[in-house]
Structure formats: C-alpha cells, structure tokens
Amino acid sequence: MRPSREHRRPDPRIVAVFGLVAGVILQEALLPGLLPGTAPIEPVFCFVTVLAILGHNSVAIALALAGGLTFDLLTGRLVGLNALSYFISALAVVSVQKNLVKETLVAPAAVIFASYLIKEIAYLFVLVSLGMSFPPARVLAQLVFSSAVNACFGACLYWLLHFRMGLGVRVDRDY
C-alpha cells in the first residue's frame, strides 16, 4: 500500500538538524564568498521562523538557541548575542503563530519581516547598551533592506517546507 502524505511527512527534528548544518555553512562561508557584502540573508534565522510559523514551537526555540550559539561560538565575540536575539524573535513568532493564515505566502512573509526586525532591534539594543553607537539613517535603511531580503528568502523556504514537504502541524478548526 502506498504511504499517505501524512505518513511521508519528515520528522521536524531531523529537518531542523539538517537545516542548522546547511544554514551555518551557507551563512558563514558560502554566501559571504559568493555575494560579499551584498545580501544579508540569514538562512538559519529564516528556518527558525518558518518552523515557528508552522507550529513546531519547541523545535523552533531549540533551533534558535542552538543556531545562535553556534554562530556565537564560531566567531568568538559577544557569545550569546545571536542566541538571545534569535530566541526573542522565535518566542514572538511562537506567541502569534496560532492566529496566522498559513495557506498563503503573504502572512508568513510578513511575519518573517516583522520577526527579523525584532531580532535586529534586540541585537542592536544589546550593542547600544554596551556603549556602541550607529548612525540612525543607516540603521533604518539596513533594517528595512535586510528584513525584506530575509522575508523573500523565508517565503521561499516556507513554500518548500509547508507546501512541498508538508511540514506544517495540522490543526482542526471548529469554525
């Protein structure tokens, strides 16, 4: 008997581990080499947010901490900063994901845009509290540009994980 789509659905924990390894390689080595200084794409962040939108709350939060800490340990400065900012944005998405319309790409893209803003604001808050300063115009431009780039990348990832791989958590609604 041919297995149903439900049975063929991959385990989100395995997908998360694969996403973490591939994302770290992409984010730290391949993309900076391929597109130096141009595209601030963060595949691991997008992966965390997409898993959170799809309802895999604990996997998303664990991946946020593991992914963030991996980056922090690899670069060796301000250890915990990426983990903290990823964690805060993942929590924000987990808290609203039940109310999202998940059958289009618009709402997930908007959520990824907003969660990237939250992540960057948390990141900047720590840097500023440590005495660093940044030009406000540059901050605004960079936030909008990076959020838009990651929202586009995240929407593609959402399409792959939700519509192609069927990774979303099924919720029976009574309305």
Added chain:
Amino acid sequence: MRGIPRAVRAIIAVLMVVIALSVVISATSGDRAGLTLPEKILRSIFSPIGNFFWNIGRGASDFFGGLFRLGSIMDENRRLKEEVEALKSNVAQISGLEAENARLSGLLDLKKQFKGKTVAAKVVYRDFGNWLGTVVIDRGSADGIKPGMAVINSLGIVGRVVASTSGTASILLANDPRNAIGAVTVRSRDFAIAEGVGDGTGVLRLKPFGAAPDIKPGDLVVSSGLGGVYPAGHIIGEVVDVDEGAYGMAKVAYVHSAVDFSRVEEVLVLVDSQKGNLK
C-alpha cells in the same frame, strides 16, 4: 514546580535563558586571552569546512563575474566573437586566478617592507551580521599569532587579532564599532582616534585630540603608533567629510578606508608589532 501553572513555568524558563545569555554576553564583550573548549572544538571542525565552501563561493563569484564582464566585451568586439567563444570557459577561470595572483603579489611586496616577523593568512569564514565586523583566518597561535596583533593588507589596516586557537584567529575589522586606532593626518600632523562607525561601508569616524585641528577632505590618515597595537605609518584611509559640529567646537571627520572589508581575502599579521614599522 508541580503546583506552579504552566504559563508561569514558561515565563520563569524564558527569564532564566535571557539572564543566562545576558551574563555570557557581558562576560565575553571585552578582549579575551583565549577561547573556551567548545569554541576551540567548533572552530577546528568548521574551519576546513568553511574554507572549502568559502572557496566554492569565491570560485562561483569569480566565474559568474568573469562571464558578466565577458558579455560586455562581446558587445563591443563582435568581430572577435568566434575567438571569444572558444576562450570563454578559460577566461572565466583565468579572471579568478589573475585576481588572486594580484592580491598575493601585493601581499608579498608588502611582506618584504617590514622589519619584524609577519604571517600571511587567508580568510576562511566571517561574521554574517549587519553591525559588527569579524573574520576568521586560517593561521593561529601555532604560527605565533596572539590577541592584540595588528592585521593589514596591501591597501591598509584591516584590523586586529582578538582571539586565536592553534589553527585559526579572529580578526576584529577596523570598521567594527568596537575598534579604535591611534591616527595622525599626514598633511597637518593632527593626532586623532579613528573608530569604526558600524555602517558597513568602510567609513571610520576620526576624532581629533587638538582644540583646533586642521583636517580637510582629501587628507591622508595613517596610524600614529601611539595606541600600542598598530605600528606607525600604515594607511587608515582618506578624509571624505568633515563635520564642524556646533560652533566648530566638536570637529569630527569621516575617513574612507581603501580596504573593502566585505571582500578581504588575504591578510598579513604583524607578529612583531614593535618592529612592524615600515623600513
């Protein structure tokens, strides 16, 4: 814990994670003499992998860049189309090799100019964030590299070493807001501090010490050697803008570095910083 509602337990867990991470961030915000064991292990695993994929990325970038340039040349030289077609695949490869050769030759020339020991190194991966600038190179304490050493390339100052393992070292780039360089203008000899702005464009903020500094756009700025990290005479950049401030009291200049921090690939670490002055 059983009597505590689930929501309260979740809030406590979140707070504990946030506090723990904040403590670690605070503890690792300054310069550290060495890295922790997890950092060393992770680096030793990721360094060769990162180097491999970095080379793939650079190779692909050079290949497509070569093809892009080839397209415009073909439009201008239609009569050479047949010959260009035959050489197309070779040109894409050669353009990458030529660029690497030019960079390495520049580094070799630079290496000959120093009195003290220097170590040439290659970037293996970098911090991806928008606000800070850190790269990791493929040489470390086994080659004598230690935190606090200056790092340069043929275009000027790149940054300084902030941590090292036996086979890798982290470089804090000069445009990172945590970096500050003792500087002096070549024309007027005004001493200043050049610090990273964190705008990702390679611009550094120059804060002069004197009451009435004479700094103008176009002035060349070099390291003063007074900070103890960067030896004197290395190029920091060229003044591109001067902000007089209110009533001319707080003059701040902006210096554009010739180093493209997002594309740094090969660097030279000045192991003998005291002897790192130019011959």
